[in-house]
Amino acid sequence: MQEQDKYQEFIGRAAEFIPHKRIITDYLRTLAYGTDASFYRLLPKVIVQVANEAEMIRLMGLASEMTLPITFRASGTSLSGQSITDSILLSLTPDWKDYEILEDGKKIRMQSGVLGGDANRYLEPMQRQLAPMPASIDAATVGGIAINNAAGMNSMDTYGVMDSARFVFLDGTVLDTGSEESRSAFRRSHATMISEIESLSQLLRSNVELSKRILRKYEVKNTTGYGLRSLLEWDDPIDMIARLMIGSEGTLGFISEITHNTIRKYPLKASAFLVFPDIRTASIAVTRFKLNKTPVSAAEMIDYFALKAVQHMDGVPSYIAGVPEGATAILVQAEADEQSVLESNIATILTEIEDLELVVAASFTDKPEEYQAYWNIRKGIFPAVGATRPKGTTALIEDVAFPIETLADALVDLQQLMQKHGYDDGVIYGHALDGNLHFIFSQGFGSPEEVDRYERFIDEVCDVVVDKYDGSLKAEHGTGRNMAPFVRKEWGEEAYAVMLEIKRIFDPHGILNPDVMITRDPKLHISNLKPMAAVSDIVDQCIECGFCERMCPSRNLTLSPRQRIIGKRELALLDGENQQTFADEYDYMAIDTCAGCGLCSTVCPVGINTGDLVRQLRHDRHASREGMSEWIANHFGTVTTAAKAAFGMADISHGILGSKAMGAVTRTARKLSGKKIGYWSPEMPTAAPKLITTDRNVTAQDSSDNKLKVVYLPSCASRTMGPARGADEQTSLVDKTEALLKKAGFEIIYPAGLKEQCCGMPFKSKGMFNQADAKAAETVQMLLEASNNGEIPVYCDTSPCTMQLKDHLDPRIKLFEPVDFIHTYMMDKLEFTPVDEKVALHITCSARKMGLDKKVVEVMRACSTDVVIPDQITCCGFAGDKGFTTPELNESALSSLAYQVEGCNSGYSTSRTCEIGLSHHSGIDYQSIVYLVDQCTRQKAKPSA
Ligand SMILES: Cc1cc2nc3c(=O)[nH]c(=O)nc-3n(C[C@H](O)[C@H](O)[C@H](O)COP(=O)(O)OP(=O)(O)OC[C@H]3O[C@@H](n4cnc5c(N)ncnc54)[C@H](O)[C@@H]3O)c2cc1C
Ligand code: SF4
Ligand code: SF4
Structure with missing residues (x-):
């Protein structure tokens, strides 16, 4: 059968149990999903999005039966080209997110698609965290981290902290190493595999020289090739298999679930940049920390060029910008339970280096916001350096490790090598305590000469790392395609033969992620290079x-x-x-x-x-x-009046036809119009009750002399949209806001000319930049006048509009969105009695971008004893009018909402349009937070005279 026909058959047979929309063959998406963070690129023939283990088993079985290569993909943050393929890509859907916290957080069981950062968030209340800490932890999955044996700034990797896992092998067998029953069944069903693994273990154990070398090599961090130490360090072949899977990069099987032993988060921490005059002195300091077991929990090297790349980032101490050429920093961290221990640890660190020259006096900070900023800077080095590369080039990152006692010499060699090959912009940084350093340099692949330069450079790096220092060519980023041609060189013939045998035992036909880890192609590392236009x-x-x-x-x-x-x-x-x-x-x-x-x-x-x-x-x-946009901007009042009339008409029809018939009619009309008619849902707003005019200024209820004033800017959405027909609450947002402001004692001022104004967002989102800027500028001018040149604070009832205006704001204006205003001005003026019911909260993307997440949660917690914030939902996707024009975006973004807000009676947000979609996709009424605040507050009693 022709190759193309085989893939067609695979697709046809996969379609028998995978929904059509999860089988992707179009050019754009095969390209998009087929690309990872590495500098390699392959175009898969087909991508199947896999939603659960049962599907994975069937797909693996099918590929195995048809001997078609498969590659797994999780978040695609791999750097060595291990999650790309030109065959079948099995990509995880968002469904693999289940987790369970065990033993008060000492363990966590997770499906493989849980993001490392999410796992840490779940563990936070128990002051626990995952041990592996790659800089990519917020984006990478626990399955991807385990299968790459990614580590990061903590010396512990998944090999060392895995409690148990659930693996799927090519023949469809599932092995759950945490279940005695599953282990026994596997021993029975896979007797040949078990005995072959035992034989390999025996072979290594009987070869004293080789086994010594293997164990010695793993004293240094290493992810080149398969984890041979598992055959020496474990006695039960099931445990050997489990550890071989760690770091196997999808070439031996699939991990569907993993349980980690977590590590403690110490309550007290302190960090410092120790800046030495050169990389050799910095290396000596780290070597001492390691060999003398100095109480540092992390020591990250940042060389001169890396310091230059990050010197402008937030939180970088000012002295970094002035360090002399060649200076190299070690970012260290000390941790403890008690202050006295922390101080003693710091003192020990300083004593360790007291005879070494520092170019800046050492200064530890124990302020969380400061040391957190230091570590964020460290995490941001690769991207920061990548961002400064010349256009059209790629930022390459290598990942080597040296025995710690050779670190100083090895790094000097590495620096010289980069200079020799013309990588003058190259930086060196990384996990120095583990002897593991990354070097980044920009590389174009546009000409054969450039590819040749890269090849010569890598050849020499391999010579230095392997021949001179017996180090690791990959210490945490995985062998991938990048180092696959050099695995034999690093490990030698005997060890490599064992690796080939491992691959044969698990994958006899070589269909699991071929070429990754094991390859016959000596030029694989310079093949399939990614273009970067x-x-x-x-x-x-x-x-x-x-x-x-x-x-x-x-x-x-x-x-x-x-x-x-x-x-x-x-x-x-x-x-x-x-x-x-x-x-x-x-x-x-x-x-x-x-x-x-x-x-x-x-x-x-x-x-x-x-x-x-x-x-x-x-x-x-x-x-x-452009002309049409201009007309709309110049006749905004007419347009909003028309929009309001349209909502009114739609509501009348809704009232007459009922939701079901109205839904059918509007769906048909939308279809016939080629989707030019917007999507209608029963949660659609009615028309806002009355248009606001400037003569509607309200006198505050509180008639004391202490009257406060506020300029109220209702957004165009609030001016046109009323509550949904049938919603429990029928008061319009403007009326509700007025009531709340009055209750808190504010006198309300409506800006003159409001009817014609808008923040400009509806124009900006469509790329009508001129009109957006013009409308925003007019509104800002209007607010300036209404607020008496910024004397009076301005309240806007919609978060996205507030954010848009903030981009254009006159610095004199104090502009607030609802929660920010309530938090700043009302918490002390109103008495809050939280409702004793479960309520859902949607933090709008604009509130998040304005950094208001914490305030939103605080205000909601003052209003309810049980606030549910759905996980994994970021922006609701309604996006002003996308909910009408592209409703599938809203549907997809909120696909898990209804399930997550089960048991809630109501939901709250700060954007009227977002609330339409949130109500539609949750089955509960969403409305502005203002309604809840009004419901659960009353005026504070005046202190008696
Ligand atoms: C900016 C940046 C910084 C990084 N920093 C670090 C760092 O500090 N330390 C470090 O060690 N790494 C780092 N990495 C790379 C790191 O290895 C990956 O981020 C991570 O391990 C990959 O996880 P992923 O979910 O993206 O997996 P993917 O990239 O999707 O896949 C990883 C590999 O595992 C396979 N695979 C994926 N899921 C499974 C599964 N469930 N079962 C079997 N095979 C599977 C894939 O085929 C592939 O071979 C960094 C990456 C980036 C982009
Ligand atoms: S650099 Fe920024 S935009 Fe590009 S993939 Fe990374 S996060 Fe996304
Ligand atoms: S939808 Fe939002 S997060 Fe996604 S690309 Fe657009 S702006 Fe970025």
Whole structure:
């Protein structure tokens, strides 16, 4: 059978048990999902999104039967090219998120798709955390971390802390190493495999020289090849198998679940940048820490060029900018339960280095916000350096380790090697306490000469690391495609033969992630290099790390931010028919389904807001409709009146037809109009009761002399949209807000000319930048006048509008969104009696971006004894009007909402449009937080005279 036919057959047979929409073959998405954070690229023939273990078993069985290669993919943050394929990619859906905390947090059982950062969040209340700490922990899955044996700033990796796991092997067998029953059954069903593993163990144990060498090599961190130590350190073959799986990069089987032994979080910590004059002195300091067991919990090296790359980041001590050339810092951390122990640990650290020259006096901080900033800086080195690379090049990161006693010499050699090959921008940094250093340099692959330079450099690195220092070519990032050609060189013939045998035992036909870890291709590390076209200043710094993906509301519907950028880069490389087809797919998946929320920028290590790219693309697309945009901006009052009338008409029809018939009619109309008619749902608002005018200023109930004033800016949404028909609460937001402000003793001022104004957001989100800026500027001017040049605070009842205005604000204006205002001005004026019922909270993306998460939660907790904040839901995807025009975005973003808010009677937010979608997809009424605050507060009794 032709290869193409085999894949077609696979797809056909997979479709018998996998829904069609989870089988992806289009160019754009195979490219987008097929790309990881490495500098390699392959285009899968098909991607199957796998939702559970049963599906995985069947797919693995099918691929095995058809001898078609498969590669697993979790978050795709791998750096060595191990989660890409040109065959079948089995990608995890968001469903693998189940977890259970055991033994008061001493253990945690997790499905493999749980993100490391989420696991730590779940463990936080018990003051526990996962031991592995890769800088990618917030984005990477626990399955991906285990299977790469990623480690990071803590010396402990999954090999050392795994309690048990559930593995799926190619023949469909599941082994749960935490269950005696499963272990026994596996021994019976896999007697041959067990005996082959035992034989390998015997072989190694009987070869004294080799076994000594293996154990000695693992005194240094190592992820090159399979974890041979498991055959020496464990006695039960099941335990050997379990440990062999750790670090096997999807080449031996699949991990569906893992239980970790967690580690303590010490309550007291202190950190310092110890800055030495050169890398040799810094290495000597770390070597002493390691050999003398100095009480440092982490010691991370940051060389001169790395210091230069991060010197402008928030929280970097000012002296870093002035350090002399060649200076190298060690960021150290001490931890303890008690202050006296912490101080004693610090003293021991300082004594250890008292005879070494420091270019800046050592100064520890025990302030959490300061030391946390230090470690965030450390985590951000790779992206920060990557961001400074020349356009069109890739930031390459290597990951080697040396025996600690050779560290000083080895690093000097490494520096010289980079200079010799012209990598003058190269930086060295990393987990020095483990002898594990990364070096980053920018590399273009546009010409054979550049590829050749890289090849010569890597050859020499391998010579230095292996031949001169007997170090590790990979210490935590995995062998991948990057070091697969060098595994034999590092380990030698005998050990490599054992690795080949391991691969044969688990995967006799070599279909699990072929070429990764074990390859016959000596040039694999310079094959399938990723092109990096420059496309736009907004995104050219992107290193495709994938950190942004978890925040994106469209990630499960179409594309994530990283994938939008990957697609844009590909578009620049295509021409002719291919380009047109790709562009058509890109139009919907990248441009139409982006909510523009900008949440991607909040976690992007280089601050990229992919929403800005999308708005720019919308701008280019709408350029021909500039006149229409102008007209709308100039007749905004007319447009909002028309919108209000439309809501009124729709409501009348709803009243006459009822929800069911109205739904059917509007669905048909939407279909016939080619989706030009917006989506209707029963939660659609009625028209707002009355249009506000300037003569509606309200006198505060409180007639004391202490009257406070506030300028109230109702958004255009609040001015046009009333409550939904049938909602329990029928008071409009404007009326409710007035009531609350009055109760707190405020006199309300409505700005003159309000009817014609808006924050500009509706224009900005469509890329109509001129009109957006103009409307925002007019509104700011209006607020300036109403607030008496900023003397009186301004209250805007909608978070997204507040955020948009803040971008244009006159610094004199004090502008607040609802929760910020309540938190700042009302908590002391009102008496809160929390309701004793479960309520749901949606923190809008704009509130998150304005850093108000904590305040929102505090206000809600003052109002209710039981506040539910759904996990994994970031932006709701309604995005102003996307809920009407692209309702599938809202549906996808909120797909888990109803389940998560079960048992809640009501939900709260700070954006009227978001509340439409939230109500629709949860089955409970969502409304502004203002309603709840009004319900559970009363005026504080006046102190008696
Ligand atoms: C900016 C940045 C910083 C990083 N920092 C560090 C660091 O400090 N330390 C460190 O060690 N690493 C670091 N990494 C790399 C790190 O190895 C990965 O982030 C992580 O281990 C991969 O997890 P993932 O969920 O993204 O897995 P993926 O990349 O999707 O997959 C990882 C590998 O495992 C396979 N796989 C995935 N899930 C499974 C499964 N359930 N069962 C079997 N096979 C599976 C894949 O085929 C692939 O071979 C960093 C990466 C980036 C981008
Ligand atoms: S946009 Fe930022 S977070 Fe996302 S992949 Fe690019 S660099 Fe990483
Ligand atoms: S702006 Fe929002 S929807 Fe758009 S790519 Fe970023 S996170 Fe995703």
